[in-house]
Amino acid sequence: MKTFSIAKSRRLRSTPYTSRIEKQGVTAYSIYNHMLLPAAFGSIEDSYNHLKKNVQVWDVAGERQVEIIGNDAAKLVQLMTCRDLSKSRDGRCYYCPIIDDKGGLINDPVILRFNINRWWISIADSDVILFAKGLAIGNKFEVDIFEPDVNIMAVQGPKSFKLMEKIFGEKITKLKFFDFDYFEFKGTKHLIARSGWSKQGGYEVYVENTSSGLELYDHLFDMGKEFDVKPGCPNLIERIESALLSYGNDMDNNDNPFECGFDKYINLDSNVVFLGKENLKKIQSLGIKRKLMGVQIDAKSINVSGSIDLKDENNNKIGELRSGCYSPYFGKVIGIAMIKKPFWEVSQTLKIDINDQTFDGKVCDLPFI
Amino acid sequence: MKTFSIAKSRRLRSTPYTSRIEKQGVTAYSIYNHMLLPAAFGSIEDSYNHLKKNVQVWDVAGERQVEIIGNDAAKLVQLMTCRDLSKSRDGRCYYCPIIDDKGGLINDPVILRFNINRWWISIADSDVILFAKGLAIGNKFEVDIFEPDVNIMAVQGPKSFKLMEKIFGEKITKLKFFDFDYFEFKGTKHLIARSGWSKQGGYEVYVENTSSGLELYDHLFDMGKEFDVKPGCPNLIERIESALLSYGNDMDNNDNPFECGFDKYINLDSNVVFLGKENLKKIQSLGIKRKLMGVQIDAKSINVSGSIDLKDENNNKIGELRSGCYSPYFGKVIGIAMIKKPFWEVSQTLKIDINDQTFDGKVCDLPFI
Numbered sequence: 187m188k189t190f191s192i193a194k195s196r197r198l199r200s201t202p203y204t205s206r207i208e209k210q211g212v213t214a215y216s217i218y219n220h221m222l223l224p225a226a227f228g229s230i231e232d233s234y235n236h237l238k239k240n241v242q243v244w245d246v247a248g249e250r251q252v253e254i255i256g257n258d259a260a261k262l263v264q265l266m267t268c269r270d271l272s273k274s275r276d277g278r279c280y281y282c283p284i285i286d287d288k289g290g291l292i293n294d295p296v297i298l299r300f301n302i303n304r305w306w307i308s309i310a311d312s313d314v315i316l317f318a319k320g321l322a323i324g325n326k327f328e329v330d331i332f333e334p335d336v337n338i339m340a341v342q343g344p345k346s347f348k349l350m351e352k353i354f355g356e357k358i359t360k361l362k363f364f365d366f367d368y369f370e371f372k373g374t375k376h377l378i379a380r381s382g383w384s385k386q387g388g389y390e391v392y393v394e395n396t397s398s399g400l401e402l403y404d405h406l407f408d409m410g411k412e413f414d415v416k417p418g419c420p421n422l423i424e425r426i427e428s429a430l431l432s433y434g435n436d437m438d439n440n441d442n443p444f445e446c447g448f449d450k451y452i453n454l455d456s457n458v459v460f461l462g463k464e465n466l467k468k469i470q471s472l473g474i475k476r477k478l479m480g481v482q483i484d485a486k487s488i489n490v491s492g493s494i495d496l497k498d499e500n501n502n503k504i505g506e507l508r509s510g511c512y513s514p515y516f517g518k519v520i521g522i523a524m525i526k527k528p529f530w531e532v533s534q535t536l537k538i539d540i541n542d543q544t545f546d547g548k549v550c551d552l553p554f555i
Numbered sequence: 556m557k558t559f560s561i562a563k564s565r566r567l568r569s570t571p572y573t574s575r576i577e578k579q580g581v582t583a584y585s586i587y588n589h590m591l592l593p594a595a596f597g598s599i600e601d602s603y604n605h606l607k608k609n610v611q612v613w614d615v616a617g618e619r620q621v622e623i624i625g626n627d628a629a630k631l632v633q634l635m636t637c638r639d640l641s642k643s644r645d646g647r648c649y650y651c652p653i654i655d656d657k658g659g660l661i662n663d664p665v666i667l668r669f670n671i672n673r674w675w676i677s678i679a680d681s682d683v684i685l686f687a688k689g690l691a692i693g694n695k696f697e698v699d700i701f702e703p704d705v706n707i708m709a710v711q712g713p714k715s716f717k718l719m720e721k722i723f724g725e726k727i728t729k730l731k732f733f734d735f736d737y738f739e740f741k742g743t744k745h746l747i748a749r750s751g752w753s754k755q756g757g758y759e760v761y762v763e764n765t766s767s768g769l770e771l772y773d774h775l776f777d778m779g780k781e782f783d784v785k786p787g788c789p790n791l792i793e794r795i796e797s798a799l800l801s802y803g804n805d806m807d808n809n810d811n812p813f814e815c816g817f818d819k820y821i822n823l824d825s826n827v828v829f830l831g832k833e834n835l836k837k838i839q840s841l842g843i844k845r846k847l848m849g850v851q852i853d854a855k856s857i858n859v860s861g862s863i864d865l866k867d868e869n870n871n872k873i874g875e876l877r878s879g880c881y882s883p884y885f886g887k888v889i890g891i892a893m894i895k896k897p898f899w900e901v902s903q904t905l906k907i908d909i910n911d912q913t914f915d916g917k918v919c920d921l922p923f924i
Binding site: 188189190191192193194195196197198199200208212213214215216217220225226286287292311312313314316317318319320321322323324325326432433434435461489490491492493508509 | 557558559560561562563564565566567568569577581582583584585586589594595655656661680681682683685686687688689690691692693694695801802803804830858859860861862877878
């Protein structure tokens with residue numbers, strides 16, 4: 187596969203960690219919310235193997251925050267998501283599909299509730315801040331909306347718990363999945379959530395005090411030697427095996443949350459007011475005609491840079507592959523695909539062309555593991 | 556300078572021209588509206604020299620369109636820009652700052668008016684569609700808003716006129732700057748504007764029929780041999796010399812349009828209703844405290860990947876460099892900088908650190924040439 191370099195500029199924002207990861211051997215970037223997101227430190231498969239056994243520190247500052255504060259903050263946040271947040275509580279993270287009035291997905295952030303009048307939307311790759319501003323202005327909501335100077339570093343992997351305990355004490359091991367709290371590092375309090383974009387366990391540090399955050403970054407590497415800590419980044423193989431969906435890759439504004447398997451985050455029977463509610467009810471009653479499924483393909487490598495058609499034996503298009511990688515666990519290519527009805531049955535066979543060669547595969551459930 | 560590869564994925568969308576430009580020697584990409592934007596075909600200086608003498612074809616599909624259609628379309632478009640569009644006419648392009656209720660810049664698109672109820676916003680790099688949707692929903696406007704399947708190819712350079720005349724006939728040479736019309740190529744009509752992101756002259760073809768557009772792309776190279784046609788892309792050197800501002804690089808949501816020198820596109824005395832009008836009046840009456848200016852630096856190279864401080868002899872920060880390049884025309888580095896009052900005088904001297912070395916420079920007017 188040909189590689190192309192990234193043309194850096196101020197518009198593709200650096201993070202506070204960029205100069206560090208460039209010394210530590212980052213080799214490839216993606217762009218996420220107009221910001222550099224590391225995508226590889228050499229071999230992705232080596233990083234995958236390391237992540238599943240040890241601990242990594244990730245620069246995920248590209249997960250920007252949209253802060254919404256004010257008397258109508260809760261109303262605005264609820265308006266944007268089909269998940270019922272009326273029983274949400276302070277100090278908790280909520281994975282929430284954000285949808286427009288048609289029911290099309292706009293983002294799939296984690297939303298942090300500080301209190302009923304202050305929220306952070308920790309966004310995937312689209313300018314949710316502009317949607318929020320437009321809605322707030324149009325509805326004359328009493329809110330202030332801005333992007334705070336927050337740069338997340340994630341600590342991920344099975345040994346992240348030991349490493350974080352060594353630095354923050356036993357208290358941090360009590361933090362429940364998707365809870366957040368403040369923890370002190372050398373006199374500075376940092377917001378830390380038990381979350382992260384892998385299924386290997388870990389934390390996300392929402393760094394607001396950059397200089398303390400950078401000191402913490404370095405300290406994690408000093409203290410982590412015994413756990414073989416390494417720099418890393420969201421790992422393509424691990425995230426596909428774990429079926430962590432990626433907005434823009436696996437789904438976009440042309441997809442609705444039912445098609446993406448978000449059923450448990452769609453609360454149509456609740457009394458709360460959100461955009462697209464009537465359209466989602468209609469979609470539910472009619473039934474969806476396609477949905478995200480896993481696929482397994484008898485191939486040894488793949489590079490997905492756009493949708494790739496999936497066909498049945500008669501050359502009918504049955505869906506499209508949207509993400510994919512070689513999985514060392516399965517010894518074959520796996521991927522996430524939007525599959526049309528009635529082909530979304532497990533074990534439906536399929537054919538796919540990769541580099542002018544045709545390979546066989548089959549549909550399967552998500553997650554893979 | 557270290558280079559890093561771009562990690563491709565469906566989220567960083569390919570364009571219909573991607574496979575062609577990869578055969579033609581593209582070497583670097585930027586990302587623009589979640590899409591691949593070519594940034595170099597080998598040496599940027601060679602491309603610059605070629606562009607100023609000949610003709611190039613550019614894949615600028617990343618300039619996405621936000622289509623706004625319906626009875627309230629004009630009202631919504633006007634709401635988003637401080638430029639008075641009440642006297643706008645069909646078939647014409649308008650460069651318009653888009654601002655939020657605070658007066659902060661959100662984008663600086665070219666807006667195309669088809670008729671009073673149908674517009675395209677040809678956007679710089681931010682999700683204007685989400686802002687438009689939010690405003691339309693909040694205001695209950697009767698509009699439909701979507702991203703049409705339009706992929707612009709630009710034909711730029713002094714010989715673009717001869718090349719386009721050869722293909723579309725003499726009629727296209729009569730098209731006035733920033734007018735658009737439909738021109739036929741082998742039975743398919745294409746929307747073509749006399750516009751483009753260089754000051755070397757040329758056209759932008761808003762390709763809606765992809766297969767005809769690809770045929771036209773190839774035909775431009777066949778017909779253009781006598782004009783030494785080459786593939787190209789927005790050129791860093793040419794655009795800085797010409798002071799074509801770049802949203803995200805030279806300005807962002809923290810800047811207001813007065814600071815960016817957009818005075819002639821800010822129509823505060825008009826009767827039209829737009830966001831931030833009262834705030835802009837306040838800013839105008841108080842006077843701005845910084846503005847975009849040119850700088851010339853006695854150095855032979857620079858890579859700008861973030862703001863770089865500019866200081867006076869006493870080490871006071873006088874502003875920050877946001878874009879820069881070595882200019883063959885001036886034989887030194889030039890750049891676009893936000894300069895604080897009272898340092899924004901032409902000939903104000905400055906110091907800048909580039910790769911741990913200090914260089915001298917001075918402030919100058921924009922554009923440079």
